[in-house]
Amino acid sequence: MKKIGRVLLVFCLSLGLVGCVEDGSNYATKYVKAILDTSYYNDHEIYEEITLTTSDENDENYELGIQNKVEEFFYYWEIEYIDDEMYEEVVTIYKELYLQAKYEVNDATEISSTEYEVIVDIYPISIVETITAEMTEYVTVLNEKYSEYDYTNMSSEEYDALYIAYDNEWADAIISAYQEKIENITYNEVESVVVSVSVDSDNIYSVESSILTEIDSYIVAY
Template sequence: MKKLALAPLLLALALLLTACGVGGAVASRLVQGNLDAIYFGEPGEDYFELVNATPEDIEETYQQGMEVEAQTFAYYYSVDYLPDDLLAEIADMYKQIYQSAKYEVGTASELSDGSYAVPVTVYPLNILELVNERGAEYTEAYNAQFTDGQIASMTEEEYMEYDAGWARTIVQCCLDCIPDMDYMEPESLVIQVAQDSDGYWRMNEDDFAAFDAAVIYYP
């Protein structure tokens, strides 16, 4: 399952320091703060001493991240329409799920090119595995209200309403599964922190994408 990109969110989560001002501890703190900002919306007060961002930037980044997750959810479960109210509901669901996100950031090591390799361990959440196991009961009950002929003859407005009901049915299944979700076997990854042409120290986008794809397991 390829998730939608969160890379644009990293633009606000960058560290502006001269090369001599960066060390392994700072690189690790940048990664820890970035991840905490994206998944919890709470990077810690000392984080703002490092990055070119304000608390308002972090809140906006956090909300955007949850909306990207909502779009991924819609794609994964074949939701055709995603109006603002439904987008907000799904984003709020992901906020609840990510309160259980679990990862550990290790000590960075400097590479030969002056960048830093930051080891991270992530414990994937199995909630969507639970949803896929239990979801048929929910979706079959929802679809039992309609015949194929009724669905085929729906106007666009009627289909949008049907589609939203389908999405909310799966959302409800997700919410019901939250108390039972658990962690899967941990995965060990590395996130590189390097200085770009503008002098900002950033997490490598591909490394972050690999990490993000592991936080919630998509069967």
């Protein structure tokens, strides 16, 4: 019934990725770190100072980012029957995972008067890789358990109830695995991303969202 596949995660940051200039390369470094801190650590202080956004706006954007990840979680693990309790458990998992995101923002290099480069070193959280290996074994056991039923004379209502029970067992096993392993997070080898920070004619700094998507693809390894 289930299979483990890989999906391309798309990170949708609903943030205003612009800021007013204060001091060249130092500002570029501070700006990139502020974007990451507001996205992963739910720490908006510097981001609000730079972008003149509000706590309410950034809290909402943070929650939207978590919501996107929760939906990707259920899609990745092919969980179909999702109740409120299950959803909130995964929300908590991702908030705890993000608090353990590990990255280092290096000093910016001035490329020109309109561009800086900031290298971000990311240490990917390896929890998904570990759980995928476990679930590859678990799904075999689960399928064997449900293969013992006689489906030939089963009504559609009985089949649906059995499938929901199967789906719930699958979901419970995965969520429990995350909850267990989140207490002892391990990291993969560092991945580095070059972030290009552009400066326009009004001295407004910006970062392309595609670069943030690339960074996000490394935060939690798949």
